[in-house]
Amino acid sequence: MSPLLEELAAIVGPAHVLTAPELVAGQVTDWTGYWTGHTTAVVRPADTAQVAAVLAACHRAGQPVVPQGGNTGLVGGSIPLEGELVLSTLRLNRIEQVDPLGRTLAAGAGVTVAAAQQAAAEHGLLLGTDLASRDSATLGGIVATNAGGVAMVKYGSTRSRVLGVEAALADGRVLTRWIPLVKDNIGYDLPGLLTGSEGTLAVITRVLLRLVVPARHTATVLAGVDSVVTALALRDAVNRAGLTLEAAELLTAAGLDLVCTRQGLRHPFSEPTPYAVLMEVSGPAEVAEILAEALTSVDGLADAALEEGHSARLWHYRESHTETIAASSSTPAVKLDVAVPLGHQEEFLGRLGPLLGERFPTARPICFGHFADGNIHVNVLDVSADERDAVSDAVFTLVRRYGGSISAEHGIGRAKNRWIGLGRSPADRAAMAAIRTALDPAGLLNPAVLRFDTDR
Amino acid sequence: MSPLLEELAAIVGPAHVLTAPELVAGQVTDWTGYWTGHTTAVVRPADTAQVAAVLAACHRAGQPVVPQGGNTGLVGGSIPLEGELVLSTLRLNRIEQVDPLGRTLAAGAGVTVAAAQQAAAEHGLLLGTDLASRDSATLGGIVATNAGGVAMVKYGSTRSRVLGVEAALADGRVLTRWIPLVKDNIGYDLPGLLTGSEGTLAVITRVLLRLVVPARHTATVLAGVDSVVTALALRDAVNRAGLTLEAAELLTAAGLDLVCTRQGLRHPFSEPTPYAVLMEVSGPAEVAEILAEALTSVDGLADAALEEGHSARLWHYRESHTETIAASSSTPAVKLDVAVPLGHQEEFLGRLGPLLGERFPTARPICFGHFADGNIHVNVLDVSADERDAVSDAVFTLVRRYGGSISAEHGIGRAKNRWIGLGRSPADRAAMAAIRTALDPAGLLNPAVLRFDTDR
Structure with a gap:
């Protein structure tokens, strides 16, 4: 054992410095199996003081560190691809407090999203962020990546609900911003800066989150629409009726057909339409009737299936997309x-297929997403390994042509490093690099992630 | 004219470098008359390129600069107290676009809040931030200060609605973050970092803001309550009924009595209560009936006056507080x-009077505020000039005893510099100072504002 690992073992206890390959296997590969790295050790501190001591020791030794929560990221941001030490936050798993008056949750960074949701639910409140990986994803992870999800259209970004953080800087100093109020206007928004910084500025050890109030009455509608413009008109009609959007998802004919075929589902509409909209809407007890009435005011709407409450049956058409896509592609989907x-989603979706078709004859795009946020999950099936980067490049370039973002909610991680110049200008990247250097002068925190240099 | 002023005149035109005392008088004193400074010139660039060129010239000359919008701040943050040059953004007054599909507003930093509200209203949308100084306050100013206001309980902070900014750094480089999407997860949230930075990190020249959808149907209630806990129970009852809080204001018996006496208003309740709550609530067309029903479920509620829509009559009891307080104090109110x-508001409000009374026998505190955000505006009347700092100190110390914030929405500016140590820890201040130095190494932007050193 190296002197550094001996020092770390003295801090966290020998049982929490894992070095055997079979013990670290789960921490050096991501859940998709696409990103695999290697490490000399996975270190598992138990509290903020231990995290700080571990970082201070690594800082003295010049040892790069990758912070890791539930390891459920989609862009390779929590994998030690260059042999970094892994600092796991999973033992920081204490829910400290739910304050029902202030509607806040204080918890360790290693608490899972599901556990936090459960704690909030016991007081009739919601975490506000939900995602499929809820049983593994951690609060530290969703804050460090500013995770999105279906509920964002109603509750805003994860960042907008971060009231405070405790975090250890690269040299082991501890930053504590811990005022449980949305109104705390004293200098720079460091919690917001750390949110989405992907482990490059500090290791978040505790989080103080604003909770939200769940809707009382909801209704779900799945409607065929002739265009994205009609989908947005439907959104407007819902707002005009005094109702609230809980979720607003767009499906395409290609995706819906594939799901129906693969899952053996009845096609929901009598006539095919180029798009379908799945919306969940909340309001007073009569929400379903009000929604039905609002639907009649929208032109371009084909069949619409409407059910009271959260309809698992209608949501299934949307939620089975991921699994169906994985099972339908001859290669791992891009x-x-x-x-x-x-205002450009319609044009983007219309251009995407022909554009890819010209250059990648086998490629099949299936898109879906949170249309009221502009978020589109582009899945490209049947792409050969040597075409993957070129496909990504083509999609990102098209996104930029319409003024969009190459990362809506997953972050940059390792996966999108080379395209960061498509999303941020040189002056913007230089400012971000200066901030990173200010907080981590030695460049030890997640050094290969979110790189601001680019060859573009 | 100095060589620097000649250079600036060449950039913005001689007519826009103001030096005569009578021309700069309005820019060197704040609207309260409390803060007065002096300057060699007020420079008024017309666009981002001119702002950048002005800053680059000042940078070469080592000239400190105070950015100034509508000069409506409450903490002396836009006044050249140490002879800084004033960079006025008032000519950056173009509304570039309102996008009703994407619900965004793009505009110059010098556009007034009122003009932006009007532009949004033409598309049936709202800016989301509203404040009494709307005719003078600018978009650049509300972003630079992360301005709050009554609507924050529904629409969140100004920061949460800033999608993009264009800003000139201290050396004249221009930072442009301009993707009109809430989902744009690429690196650090620089727009959020500049929001609330009080002109110390960059001069904001253009803003890209998310607009919000106004409520269709509202009702207003003014209710006497026996405690803050009852006020919060009222908030919960409103949420349980599926209604949305548009505003939630707390008044005290002392404030309400003073307002009724001074304004010649009928006292709204048959029996006195220690507190009153003014709430505006939205929902379906039947919102008033649903609210009336919800009120019956809350214990500790005395008389309640309920009106449909936005009731100017009921709001008057709250809105005349500021004027009444100014007219009722023998000295400028603290x-x-x-x-x-x-959960601590009740105790804080209960402790405040006795605490001040012990040390400052003439002092009369009148509190009101946005109780669902925890925000309390503490006004202390009849305080002598030499007691002012000690009164502030006592209030801030009490705030910290209950874990609160010494600046809810007004910022630090010059006024609260000496208390910043009560709001931010040494490690937090060091991190903020490092970021400030990273973006403005020469320390030329608003140097006397938001100082992170403190003698506490």
Whole structure:
């Protein structure tokens, strides 16, 4: 054992410095199996003081560190691809407090999203962020990546709900911003800066989150629409009726057909339409009737299936997309999480197929997403290994042509490093690099992630 | 004219470098008359390129600069107290676009809040931030200060609605983050970092803001309550009924009595209560009936006056507080904008009077505020000039005892510099100072504002 690992073992206890390959296997590969790295050790501190001591020791030794929560990221941001030490936050798993008056949750960074949701639910409140990986994803992870999800259209970004953080800087100093109030206007928004910084500025050890109030009455509608413009008109009609959007998902004919075929589902509409909209809407007890009435005011709407409450049956058409896509592609699907300004989504979706078809004859795009946020999950099936980067490049370039973002909610990680110049200008990248250097002068925190240099 | 002023005149035109005392008088004193400074010139660039060129010239000359919008701040943050040059953004007054599909507004930093509200209203949308100084306050100013206001309980902070900014750094480089999407997860949230930075990191020249959808149907209630806990129970009852809070204001018996006496208003309740709550609530067309029903479920509620829609009559009891307080104090009232965790507001308000009374026999505190955000505006009347700092100190110390914030929405500016140590830890201040140095190494932007050193 190296002197550094001996020092770390003295801090966290020998049982929490894992070095055997079989013990670290789960921490050096991501869940998709696409990203695999290697490490000399996975270190598992138990509290903020231990995290700080571990970082201070690594800082003295010049040892790069990758912070890791539930390891459920989609862009390779938590994998030690260059042999970094892994600092696991999973033992920071204490829910400290739910304050029902202030509607806040204080918890360790290693608490899972599901555990936090459960703790909030016991007080009739919601975490506000939900995602499929909820049983593994951690609060530290969703804050460090500013995770999105279906509920963002109602509750905003994860960042907008971060009231405070405790975090250890690269040299082991501890930053504590811990005022449980949305109104705390004293200098720079460091919690917001750390949110989405992908482990490059500090290791988040505790989080103080604002909770939200769940809707009382909801209704779900799945409607065929002739265009994205009609989908947006439907959004407007819902707002005009005094109702609230809980979720607003766009499906395409190609995706819906594939799901129906693969899952053996009845096609929901009597006539095919180029798009379908799945919306969940909340309001007073009569929400379903009000929604039905609002639907009649929208031109371009084909069949619409409407059910009271959260309809698992209607949601299934949307939720089975991921699994269906994985099972339908001859190669691992290229999965790109982008966003396009709402007024350009129609054009983007219309251009995407022909554009890819010209250059990649076997490629089949299946898109779906959170259309009221502009977020589109572009999945490209049947792409050969040597075409993957070129496909990504083509999609990202098209996104930029319409003024969109090459990362809507998944972050940059390792996967999108080379395209960061498509999303941020040189002056912007230089400012971000200066901030990173200010907080981590030695460049030890997740050094290969979110790189601001680019050859573009 | 100095060589620097000649250079600046060449950039913006001689007519826009103001040096005569009578021309700069309005820019060197704040609207309260409390803060007065002096300057060699007020420079008024017309666009981002001119702002950048002005800053580059000042940078070469080592000339400190105070950015100034509508000069409506409450903490002396836009006044050249140490003879800085004033960079006025008032000519950056173009509304570039309102996108009703994407629900965004793009505009110059010098556009007034009122003009932006009007532009949004033409598309049936709202800016989301509203404040009494709307005719003078600018978009650049509300972003630079992360301005709050009554609507924050529904629409969140100004920061949460900033999608993009264009800003000139201290050396004249221009940072452009301009993707009109809430989902744009590429690196650090620089727009959020500049929001609330009080002109110390960059001069914001253009803003890209998310607009919000106004409520269709509202009702207003003014209710006497026996405690803050009852006020919060009222908030919960409104949420349980599926209604949305548009505003939630707390008044005290002392404030309400003073307002009724001074304004010649009928006292709204048949029996006195220690507190009153003014709430505006939205929902379906039947919102008033649903609210009336919800009120019956809350214990501790005395008389309640309920009106449909936005009731100017009921709001008058709240809105005339500021004017009444100004007219009722024998000295300029000490006005402190603080926030206290919701569960401690009762105790804080109960302790405040006796605490001040012990040390400052003539002092009369009148509090009101946005109680669902924890925000309390503490006004202390009849304080002598030499007691002002000690009164502030006592209030801030009490705020911290309950874990609150010494600046809820007004910022630090010059006024609260000496208390910043009560709001931010040494490690936090060091991190903020490092970021400031990273973006403005020469320390030329608003150097005397938001100082992270403190003698506490």
